[in-house]
Amino acid sequence: MGRLLLLLLCFTEWASAVTVYFSVHLTWANYTVAGVRREIILTNGQYPGPGLRLNQGDDVTFDVYNSCPFNVTVHFHGRDDVLGPCSTNTKIGGLLGIEQIGTPWSDGVPGMSQRVIQANRAFRYRWTAKQYGAYFYHAHHRGQFEDGLYGPIYITPSSSEARPFSLITSNNTQIQAMLTAEKNTSPLLISDWRLLTSEQIWSVEEASGVDSYCANALLINGKGSVTCFSQDEINSLTTPNQKAALGNESLTDIACFPPNFTAAQGDFSHNYSALLPTMFSGCTPSRGPQQIINVDPNAQYVSLDLTSAAGLLHLIFSIDEHDMWVYAIDGRYVEPVQVNAINIPNANRYSVLVPLNQTAGNYTIRMVSGSPQQILNTTAVLHYRARNQLNRASNPWITLTGGNATANTIFLNDSQAVPYPAIAPAPNVDATYFLTIGRYGASYRWTLGNSSFDLELEESQPLLFNETAIPSDLLIRTNNNTWVDLVIQVDQPVQPAHPIHKHSNKHFVVGQGSGTFSWSSVAEAVQSIPGSFNLINPPIKDTTPTPVAVFGPTWLVIRYQVVNPGAFLMHCHIQVHQSGGMALAILDGVDEWPNVPSNYLNDSGF
Numbered sequence: 240m241g242r243l244l245l246l247l248l249c250f251t252e253w254a255s256a257v258t259v260y261f262s263v264h265l266t267w268a269n270y271t272v273a274g275v276r277r278e279i280i281l282t283n284g285q286y287p288g289p290g291l292r293l294n295q296g297d298d299v300t301f302d303v304y305n306s307c308p309f310n311v312t313v314h315f316h317g318r319d320d321v322l323g324p325c326s327t328n329t330k331i332g333g334l335l336g337i338e339q340i341g342t343p344w345s346d347g348v349p350g351m352s353q354r355v356i357q358a359n360r361a362f363r364y365r366w367t368a369k370q371y372g373a374y375f376y377h378a379h380h381r382g383q384f385e386d387g388l389y390g391p392i393y394i395t396p397s398s399s400e401a402r403p404f405s406l407i408t409s410n411n412t413q414i415q416a417m418l419t420a421e422k423n424t425s426p427l428l429i430s431d432w433r434l435l436t437s438e439q440i441w442s443v444e445e446a447s448g449v450d451s452y453c454a455n456a457l458l459i460n461g462k463g464s465v466t467c468f469s470q471d472e473i474n475s476l477t478t479p480n481q482k483a484a485l486g487n488e489s490l491t492d493i494a495c496f497p498p499n500f501t502a503a504q505g506d507f508s509h510n511y512s513a514l515l516p517t518m519f520s521g522c523t524p525s526r527g528p529q530q531i532i533n534v535d536p537n538a539q540y541v542s543l544d545l546t547s548a549a550g551l552l553h554l555i556f557s558i559d560e561h562d563m564w565v566y567a568i569d570g571r572y573v574e575p576v577q578v579n580a581i582n583i584p585n586a587n588r589y590s591v592l593v594p595l596n597q598t599a600g601n602y603t604i605r606m607v608s609g610s611p612q613q614i615l616n617t618t619a620v621l622h623y624r625a626r627n628q629l630n631r632a633s634n635p636w637i638t639l640t641g642g643n644a645t646a647n648t649i650f651l652n653d654s655q656a657v658p659y660p661a662i663a664p665a666p667n668v669d670a671t672y673f674l675t676i677g678r679y680g681a682s683y684r685w686t687l688g689n690s691s692f693d694l695e696l697e698e699s700q701p702l703l704f705n706e707t708a709i710p711s712d713l714l715i716r717t718n719n720n721t722w723v724d725l726v727i728q729v730d731q732p733v734q735p736a737h738p739i740h741k742h743s744n745k746h747f748v749v750g751q752g753s754g755t756f757s758w759s760s761v762a763e764a765v766q767s768i769p770g771s772f773n774l775i776n777p778p779i780k781d782t783t784p785t786p787v788a789v790f791g792p793t794w795l796v797i798r799y800q801v802v803n804p805g806a807f808l809m810h811c812h813i814q815v816h817q818s819g820g821m822a823l824a825i826l827d828g829v830d831e832w833p834n835v836p837s838n839y840l841n842d843s844g845f
């Protein structure tokens with residue numbers, strides 16, 4: 240009904256652009272990851288999900304067929320319907336590159352922009368690939384992100400986007416090699432992996448009251464193994480900071496903090512007998528495949544889009560004896576920075592050019608946990624497609640605990656990444672919101688704002704359809720075409736870095752620091768501590784971690800322009816924190832609230 244009319248409307252509306260059809264069939268099945276069989280979500284029969292490759296400007300129709308015995312949704316991380324190509328906008332407020340209406344009903348968040356996709360139903364997402372670069376799609380219902388529903392997205396930049404490679408070298412041959420490497424870029428999906436399903440983890444959190452903060456393996460493109468250290472090895476690897484927190488006790492046999500530490504769990508009651516094996520301890524080695532990356536040294540460079548689909552741990556990535564030129568972050572060019580290791584928070588993307596100028600051979604790619612509660616690692620291989628001349632093991636830049644293994648190791652300093660071309664936020668904002676991250680009555684429950692966002696709210700009527708569908712202390716409202724500061728205060732130590740993701744358009748990371756943010760605005764804070772702010776050329780991201788809070792509270796300020804009216808979630812990208820309520824609804828542009836098309840309001844977008 241109304242299908243033909245819709246088709247005609249779509250045809251006229253989108254006739255000028257290429258439409259790319261992509262469909263995924265989701266199934267729930269036993270599958271072996273890291274050598275261990277468990278139930279996971281397969282996307283078109285595979286894990287990780289297949290990649291989606293687009294050209295900037297393409298229209299995307301992404302159909303989801305849900306054959307899982309539960310409700311699902313799919314989110315396109317970092318995608319922003321409205322934000323246009325920015326390369327010609329170098330002035331203040333340059334993010335205003337907008338020519339197109341948004342599609343906030345395709346954001347994939349249940350209770351926010353759509354109803355859940357029930358078992359044996361389908362849903363059609365439609366959006367325009369306005370931005371270039373590395374993104375990914377992933378589950379956005381309950382904890383299903385940790386059941387393996389994710390896959391990479393790469394959007395080839397149009398030729399009119401200015402590339403930053405001439406900042407690396409003036410040698411035109413090499414610039415051409417870099418452009419070719421970028422054209423042939425490959426996603427490298429990095430993640431952590433648990434041996435329990437997301438619903439098992441959630442049930443145990445509810446029954447025991449504990450925050451489940453340990454993983455079982457790290458994966459590169461879904462490949463990896465469960466390896467176990469002996470207790471002696473674990474004790475000798477335990478860092479001074481971990482020892483200080485542990486006192487006389489040790490990390491468990493999965494090299495993780497035990498569940499019964501007030502420092503890690505807060506001061507709440509717990510029922511430890513409800514825990515399941517492998518959650519905090521119980522290591523059984525198990526072999527899975529290893530990722531081999533074949534490279535052609537004649538190409539001079541290889542480009543990789545490091546994309547974190549980790550649900551829990553920050554990941555530190557490096558390639559033995561090789562440099563990496565970081566040239567884009569979260570799908571947006573930066574002034575290239577030469578580094579040896581990158582600390583990658585959950586959901587961020589780092590695009591790197593790797594110079595292939597070493598002796599032909601095999602070089603170990605190392606990835607380790609960058610989160611303080613666990614020591615965990617995996618390896619892959621960078622293999623030169625040439626006669627192997629390296630008859631020795633390659634030398635690491637980083638240690639198993641994420642420290643420097645050489646005196647010369649350079650880590651990316653993310654807070655100093657400068658957008659390319661230059662772009663600045665507005666110097667003043669129209670509104671400031673103060674949001675507190677803290678525990679909420681239990682180790683596994685959290686706030687981001689005044690209250691905890693109950694997981695069951697995902698089943699409620701979408702806010703996009705009904706602005707009053709959820710309690711008002713769980714949301715903030717903004718007006719369109721205003722600038723907003725979000726001041727995020729991390730309340731009590733000890734807390735890890737919380738990678739905060741704001742849906743819809745990207746934000747500027749204007750400031751961060753330790754202590755309590757005691758000013759009434761950023762303008763006031765800048766007067767008092769100018770060194771903690773950058774309003775000139777701050778990083779632009781879609782996910783930004785709060786500073787780790789070990790010795791006291793910390794804070795983060797992000798600034799964004801409201802350009803895309805709709806109901807968007809902001810949340811921690813540590814999955815169990817999001818499930819535990821570290822989330823807030825942002826009703827962006829309430830004064831220009833969109834009319835939801837009837838095929839989305841009443842149906843599934845077809």
Ligand SMILES: *[C@@H]1O[C@H](CO)[C@@H](O)[C@H](O)[C@H]1NC(C)=O
Nearest residue numbers: 266267268269270277278279
């Ligand atoms: C996975 O295997 C277990 C044990 O054989 C079985 O009980 C379960 O039903 C299987 N799950 C699926 C989704 O097939």
Ligand SMILES: *[C@@H]1O[C@H](CO)[C@@H](O)[C@H](O)[C@H]1NC(C)=O
Nearest residue numbers: 308309310354355357358698
């Ligand atoms: C799936 O969604 C439907 C509709 O919102 C709801 O009635 C049902 O309880 C959900 N199922 C589960 C297992 O949560």
Ligand SMILES: *[C@@H]1O[C@H](CO)[C@@H](O)[C@H](O)[C@H]1NC(C)=O
Nearest residue numbers: 409410411412413414416539
């Ligand atoms: C430019 O780089 C290429 C290798 O990529 C090298 O062969 C050539 O000599 C360089 N040219 C100059 C002018 O340095």
Ligand SMILES: *[C@@H]1O[C@H](CO)[C@@H](O)[C@H](O)[C@H]1NC(C)=O
Nearest residue numbers: 482483484485486487488489
């Ligand atoms: C740790 O062990 C030392 C020596 O065995 C003992 O003196 C101390 O009281 C212990 N500390 C704690 C916190 O148990």
Ligand SMILES: *[C@@H]1O[C@H](CO)[C@@H](O)[C@H](O)[C@H]1NC(C)=O
Nearest residue numbers: 486488497498499500501511
């Ligand atoms: C934690 O549990 C272990 C094992 O049951 C026990 O030996 C230890 O004393 C406990 N530690 C704390 C801080 O309660």
Ligand SMILES: *[C@@H]1O[C@H](CO)[C@@H](O)[C@H](O)[C@H]1NC(C)=O
Nearest residue numbers: 446447509510511512513514
């Ligand atoms: C603790 O958990 C166990 C296992 O789930 C359960 O049998 C027991 O009743 C729980 N104890 C309390 C006090 O809730």
Ligand SMILES: *[C@@H]1O[C@H](CO)[C@@H](O)[C@H](O)[C@H]1NC(C)=O
Nearest residue numbers: 562563577594595596597598
């Ligand atoms: C390889 O290239 C990097 C980055 O351009 C440079 O720093 C390094 O010195 C080169 N190494 C060799 C062996 O040429």
Ligand SMILES: *[C@@H]1O[C@H](CO)[C@@H](O)[C@H](O)[C@H]1NC(C)=O
Nearest residue numbers: 531600601620622627629630
């Ligand atoms: C290098 O790696 C490739 C791919 O894993 C392997 O086939 C080859 O045996 C390795 N060569 C050496 C010398 O280790």
Ligand SMILES: *[C@@H]1O[C@H](CO)[C@@H](O)[C@H](O)[C@H]1NC(C)=O
Nearest residue numbers: 463464465466616617618639
């Ligand atoms: C982790 O590091 C250890 C020590 O280098 C190594 O033996 C093990 O194979 C690594 N684990 C994986 C999964 O690569």
Ligand SMILES: *[C@@H]1O[C@H](CO)[C@@H](O)[C@H](O)[C@H]1NC(C)=O
Nearest residue numbers: 638642643644645646647648
């Ligand atoms: C790591 O870096 C520190 C500070 O630069 C240096 O003192 C130390 O020697 C380095 N570690 C190694 C193993 O080289």
Ligand SMILES: *[C@@H]1O[C@H](CO)[C@@H](O)[C@H](O)[C@H]1NC(C)=O
Nearest residue numbers: 699700704705706707708709
């Ligand atoms: C919107 O949600 C509120 C709160 O659940 C409810 O009372 C109201 O009836 C809803 N409005 C519509 C039009 O569904």
Ligand SMILES: *[C@@H]1O[C@H](CO)[C@@H](O)[C@H](O)[C@H]1NC(C)=O
Nearest residue numbers: 337719720801802803804831
């Ligand atoms: C919202 O504001 C942006 C930025 O000024 C503007 O481009 C856009 O057209 C506005 N949207 C609506 C629906 O008015």
Ligand SMILES: [Cu+2]
Nearest residue numbers: 737811813816
């Ligand atoms: Cu968090």
